[in-house]
Amino acid sequence: MSETEISTLGEFGLIDRLTRDFPLQNSSSKKGVGDDAAVLDYKDKEVLVTTDLLLEGIHFDVRYVPLKHLGYKAAVVNFSDIYAMNGTPRQITVSLGLSSRFTVEHVEALYSGIRLACERYGVDLVGGDTSASATGLVISITCIGEGEKGKIVYRSGAQPTDLLCVSGDLGAAYMGLQLLERENSVAAASGLPDFQPDFAGKEYILERQLKPEARKDIIEELNKAGIQPTSMMDVSDGLSSELLHICKASGVGCRVYEDKIPIDYQTACMAEEFNMNLVTAALNGGEDYELLFTVPLTDHDRVKALPGVSVIGYITKPELGAALVTRDGQELPLKAQGWNAFYSSETK
Amino acid sequence: MSETEISTLGEFGLIDRLTRDFPLQNSSSKKGVGDDAAVLDYKDKEVLVTTDLLLEGIHFDVRYVPLKHLGYKAAVVNFSDIYAMNGTPRQITVSLGLSSRFTVEHVEALYSGIRLACERYGVDLVGGDTSASATGLVISITCIGEGEKGKIVYRSGAQPTDLLCVSGDLGAAYMGLQLLERENSVAAASGLPDFQPDFAGKEYILERQLKPEARKDIIEELNKAGIQPTSMMDVSDGLSSELLHICKASGVGCRVYEDKIPIDYQTACMAEEFNMNLVTAALNGGEDYELLFTVPLTDHDRVKALPGVSVIGYITKPELGAALVTRDGQELPLKAQGWNAFYSSETK
Numbered sequence: 001m002s003e004t005e006i007s008t009l010g011e012f013g014l015i016d017r018l019t020r021d022f023p024l025q026n027s028s029s030k031k032g033v034g035d036d037a038a039v040l041d042y043k044d045k046e047v048l049v050t051t052d053l054l055l056e057g058i059h060f061d062v063r064y065v066p067l068k069h070l071g072y073k074a075a076v077v078n079f080s081d082i083y084a085m086n087g088t089p090r091q092i093t094v095s096l097g098l099s100s101r102f103t104v105e106h107v108e109a110l111y112s113g114i115r116l117a118c119e120r121y122g123v124d125l126v127g128g129d130t131s132a133s134a135t136g137l138v139i140s141i142t143c144i145g146e147g148e149k150g151k152i153v154y155r156s157g158a159q160p161t162d163l164l165c166v167s168g169d170l171g172a173a174y175m176g177l178q179l180l181e182r183e184n185s186v187a188a189a190s191g192l193p194d195f196q197p198d199f200a201g202k203e204y205i206l207e208r209q210l211k212p213e214a215r216k217d218i219i220e221e222l223n224k225a226g227i228q229p230t231s232m233m234d235v236s237d238g239l240s241s242e243l244l245h246i247c248k249a250s251g252v253g254c255r256v257y258e259d260k261i262p263i264d265y266q267t268a269c270m271a272e273e274f275n276m277n278l279v280t281a282a283l284n285g286g287e288d289y290e291l292l293f294t295v296p297l298t299d300h301d302r303v304k305a306l307p308g309v310s311v312i313g314y315i316t317k318p319e320l321g322a323a324l325v326t327r328d329g330q331e332l333p334l335k336a337q338g339w340n341a342f343y344s345s346e347t348k
Numbered sequence: 349m350s351e352t353e354i355s356t357l358g359e360f361g362l363i364d365r366l367t368r369d370f371p372l373q374n375s376s377s378k379k380g381v382g383d384d385a386a387v388l389d390y391k392d393k394e395v396l397v398t399t400d401l402l403l404e405g406i407h408f409d410v411r412y413v414p415l416k417h418l419g420y421k422a423a424v425v426n427f428s429d430i431y432a433m434n435g436t437p438r439q440i441t442v443s444l445g446l447s448s449r450f451t452v453e454h455v456e457a458l459y460s461g462i463r464l465a466c467e468r469y470g471v472d473l474v475g476g477d478t479s480a481s482a483t484g485l486v487i488s489i490t491c492i493g494e495g496e497k498g499k500i501v502y503r504s505g506a507q508p509t510d511l512l513c514v515s516g517d518l519g520a521a522y523m524g525l526q527l528l529e530r531e532n533s534v535a536a537a538s539g540l541p542d543f544q545p546d547f548a549g550k551e552y553i554l555e556r557q558l559k560p561e562a563r564k565d566i567i568e569e570l571n572k573a574g575i576q577p578t579s580m581m582d583v584s585d586g587l588s589s590e591l592l593h594i595c596k597a598s599g600v601g602c603r604v605y606e607d608k609i610p611i612d613y614q615t616a617c618m619a620e621e622f623n624m625n626l627v628t629a630a631l632n633g634g635e636d637y638e639l640l641f642t643v644p645l646t647d648h649d650r651v652k653a654l655p656g657v658s659v660i661g662y663i664t665k666p667e668l669g670a671a672l673v674t675r676d677g678q679e680l681p682l683k684a685q686g687w688n689a690f691y692s693s694e695t696k
Contacts, residue, residue: 030394034597035503036429036581037398037493042390046378050385051475051490053443057482084384095401095488127399134405140443140488142399145385155383233384249382 004104006132014104015130018111022118022125026090028146029124038126040091045146050081056136064180067106069210071113074139077236079121080214080289082145084234086153086222089121089145089214094128097138110139121216151228153293158231158250162294162315165229167218167308169262170239171278174285175270176202176209182274204266212289218308219291225302232293238286241336243322246292253320256313256334259327283324283334352452354480362452363478366459370466370473374438376494377472386474388439393494398429404484412528415454417558419461422487425584427469428562428637430493432582434501434570437469437493437562442476445486458487469564499576501641506579506598510642512661513577513651515566517610518587519626522633523618524550524557530622552614560637566656567639573650580641586634589684591670594640601668604661604682607675631672631682 006014019033031039040047054060054074062070075092082089094114098107118125123143183197199206215234222229231250235242239261247254261282271278294315295303303309313325323331354362367381379387388395402408402422410418423440430437442462446455466473471491531545547554563582570577579598583590587609595602609630619626642663643651651657661673671679 036432037396039500040395042395047388047390047395048385049475049492051441051443051477053445053477053479053488055445055479055481058480081384093399095399097401097403127397129399129401131401131403132406133403135483138486140401142490144397152387
């Protein structure tokens with residue numbers, strides 16, 4: 001790979017080079033990159049806005065996360081927030097802070113991942129800001145989407161007796177991160193520059209960590225099945241933390257059955273290898289980007305028929321609190337021990 | 349000032365505390381902070397989106413920029429981009445990366461500036477992301493606004509014979525920065541912890557650097573006078589750089605008269621004190637956040653009647669290029685020597 005210092009292109013040259021391969025795909029994108037602001041036209045839809053800030057050393061480690069994957073993930077986690085409102089992502093702005101060790105080729109690799117995500121999900125890049133950084137890589141992405149009036153799903157609509165549902169499986173992204181961190185330590189200890197970690201049989205948990213997908217398919221399935229969730233959010237901080245958000249916003253309690261939480265085989269194997277509590281990993285792991293949602297009890301049969309959706313519990317009156325029902329029938333209060341950037345910076 | 353470590357509140361506690369004093373002011377803000385995304389309703393308006401990333405050590409120096417001013421400026425520079433499209437800012441999202449030396453009180457000071465800006469300009473805070481940072485302060489703000497269909501002004505509409513206009517005066521923010529940097533060096537050299545810099549008679553250039561305003565008033569005046577600019581942008585990188593943007597986007601050239609460039613008395617005094625070329629400071633200084641725009645020649649009388657607007661030149665055919673006409677009638681090609689974060693990080 002050739003190495004081109006960013007200062008040879010300058011800020012505007014870099015932006016031109018990075019954004020030229022992003023043709024606009026949506027009729028709502030009237031004007032993208034190249035003016036003081038992007039211009040969007042949403043007609044009679046409602047506009048959804050979400051934003052994420054990713055910082056080197058806190059949210060990612062470039063020693064074991066390829067830049068293309070990092071770009072893909074940074075975009076997809078924002079799309080996930082728009083789907084979690086029952087909306088469709090349409091535009092993103094991407095702001096980057098780049099320290100002097102990043103070359104044009106590095107930034108192009110990052111953007112190739114962003115471009116792949118934009119192509120797959122039909123989203124337009126419409127703006128951003130690119131700057132030098134005194135230390136490390138900073139990625140700030142804002143995603144704008146649209147929702148049908150009256151169809152947007154908030155965290156606040158869950159009602160007692162509603163069924164609690166989650167898509168896919170949980171804990172895999174967290175176990176993937178544990179694996180990456182271990183292999184990175186082993187590689188460092190080996191002292192061999194060409195040390196090759198052995199990831200055979202662990203591809204799924206790695207992919208869940210490095211290249212997560214947003215559950216566009218689940219939103220489409222729910223829509224086709226005529227199911228309008230009463231509340232919804234995506235699982236980014238961990239199931240426990242998200243359940244508490246829904247309970248707080250909706251003014252309800254909940255019961256989640258330990259044996260109903262969907263967990264993949266590779267996640268279970270890895271937890272055993274690391275001697276970790278599997279349910280703790282699934283409850284608190286985070287970064288799964290699955291959809292957690294509630295539906296009225298009357299939708300029971302329809303939601304059970306959906307592939308890739310598990311019913312894991314139900315909503316209760318608020319005075320019953322939020323609790324996990326263990327395999328032996330005990331009730332343990334749920335606590336938000338999810339991934340928290342303010343703790344992780346101190347405890348890692 | 350008491351000192352509260354951010355980890356005592358956690359991410360969600362911090363967000364609650366920071367955002368509780370931001371009541372929503374716009375009917376287009378349907379749902380603000382507290383879900384996966386904000387929900388906005390723009391009915392039959394067009395949506396404008398702009399974003400800025402500010403990094404400690406590159407864009408600001410907390411040794412001589414009070415955090416409240418920094419918050420105010422970070423918000424206002426985004427509003428300025430929306431006004432520069434002839435739009436009205438309505439919502440912002442604020443993402444922060446905070447290193448461990450920042451306390452809750454520091455972040456509250458920063459937010460008090462953001463809040464003041466939001467109140468003055470009638471803008472709602474509707475979301476964001478708050479995280480630890482391994483090094484320094486990161487501020488990423490995205491602003492969403494609205495524009496009337498058919499009334500949005502791009503950089504690309506300037507036509508030969510159009511008049512080139514600029515609001516306010518130029519170069520003051522740059523000279524304010526020079527003054528702050530000098531006084532900071534003097535303070536450091538003095539070794540006195542209570543060293544008091546002498547800013548008497550220099551309040552204007554300091555305020556232009558520390559607490560710039562967006563020219564909402566000029567947009568309102570233009571609208572009242574029935575003037576629809578053919579092109580417009582705000583002066584953030586410096587007049588030369590912005591003129592070249594308009595010429596490139598519109599496919600035109602321009603002539604700017606040195607003796608028509610509006611410069612304040614304090615800016616001129618400071619340039620003399622620093623033995624700097626005054627016109628260079630006004631052409632390349634940046635951070636003035638004035639509006640640069642073009643109007644048809646037929647609007648000459650109406651635009652001349654506007655307080656706080658100077659006609660500084662005119663648009664030409666593209667083959668004539670972009671040039672400064674000096675006091676003695678020479679034509680010097682304009683060059684973009686504006687403030688560039690990729691150079692400043694290396695040359696400072």
